[in-house]
Amino acid sequence: xxxxxxxxxxxxxxxxxxxxxxxxxxxxxxxxxxxxxxxxxxxxxxxxxxxxxxxxxxxxxxxxxxxxxxxxxxxxxxxxxxxxxxxxxxxxxxxxxxxxxxxxxxxxxxxxxx
Amino acid sequence: xxxxxxxxxxxxxxxxxxxxxxxxxxxxxxxxxxxxxxxxxxxxxxxxxxxxxxxxxxxxxxxxxxxxxxxxxxxxxxxxxxxxxxxxxxxxxxxxxxxxxxxxxxxxxxx
Numbered sequence: 390x391x392x393x394x395x396x397x398x399x400x401x402x403x404x405x406x407x408x409x410x411x412x413x414x415x416x417x418x419x420x421x422x423x424x425x426x427x428x429x430x431x432x433x434x435x436x437x438x439x440x441x442x443x444x445x446x447x448x449x450x451x452x453x454x455x456x457x458x459x460x461x462x463x464x465x466x467x468x469x470x471x472x473x474x475x476x477x478x479x480x481x482x483x484x485x486x487x488x489x490x491x492x493x494x495x496x497x498x499x500x501x502x503x
Numbered sequence: 504x505x506x507x508x509x510x511x512x513x514x515x516x517x518x519x520x521x522x523x524x525x526x527x528x529x530x531x532x533x534x535x536x537x538x539x540x541x542x543x544x545x546x547x548x549x550x551x552x553x554x555x556x557x558x559x560x561x562x563x564x565x566x567x568x569x570x571x572x573x574x575x576x577x578x579x580x581x582x583x584x585x586x587x588x589x590x591x592x593x594x595x596x597x598x599x600x601x602x603x604x605x606x607x608x609x610x611x612x613x614x
Binding site: 423425432433440492493494495496 | 538596602
């Protein structure tokens with residue numbers, strides 16, 4: 390069965406600092422990988438996705454993620470964080486091909502301080 | 504519509520009552536999913552629809568939970584005899600290919 394681990398429950402960074410949110414997955418084949426962001430009181434918005442090709446994926450709002458098969462990781466990065474990035478971030482894994490049941494991690498809450 | 508629409512946005516109900524939650528997916532999206540997000544928890548998969556059929560309903564927590572989809576479009580999640588542990592945000596998502604589009608959710612509070 391597929392699973393996702395986000396080891397950091399809560400992260401605080403200063404505005405303008407770089408950010409890396411960790412995600413490790415478990416899946417037997419090449420997975421579909423996603424990062425979603427949830428702002429307070431909002432639904433989830435897709436930041437980026439990976440399912441094949443270049444292992445460095447660019448997303449919206451200046452985010453990127455790198456798929457590392459050897460480490461079973463798909464970490465999310467941003468070079469310079471803005472106050473508006475404060476939100477909860479969810480990593481997710483889905484089965485490749487066909488039905489896309491997606492399994493979500495428990496999320497990392499990002500706090501941005503001035 | 505332009506996005507996934509869920510109604511109501513908030514629902515407070517008394518323990519033991521039945522509730523219906525509605526999801527209107529993006530037009531043309533054949534796949535529809537229901538998830539539940541409890542306080543401090545991740546997202547818990549409930550059920551998946553492809554068209555009007557539900558090939559995976561493995562996440563429904565008990566037989567008090569049921570869902571249907573009609574016309575390959577609107578879906579309704581029904582919770583019978585609600586319990587306090589049913590309190591959560593219920594999220595609906597739809598997709599055509601890879602990646603979901605989520606609605607804003609229905610916050611259900613059972614008192």
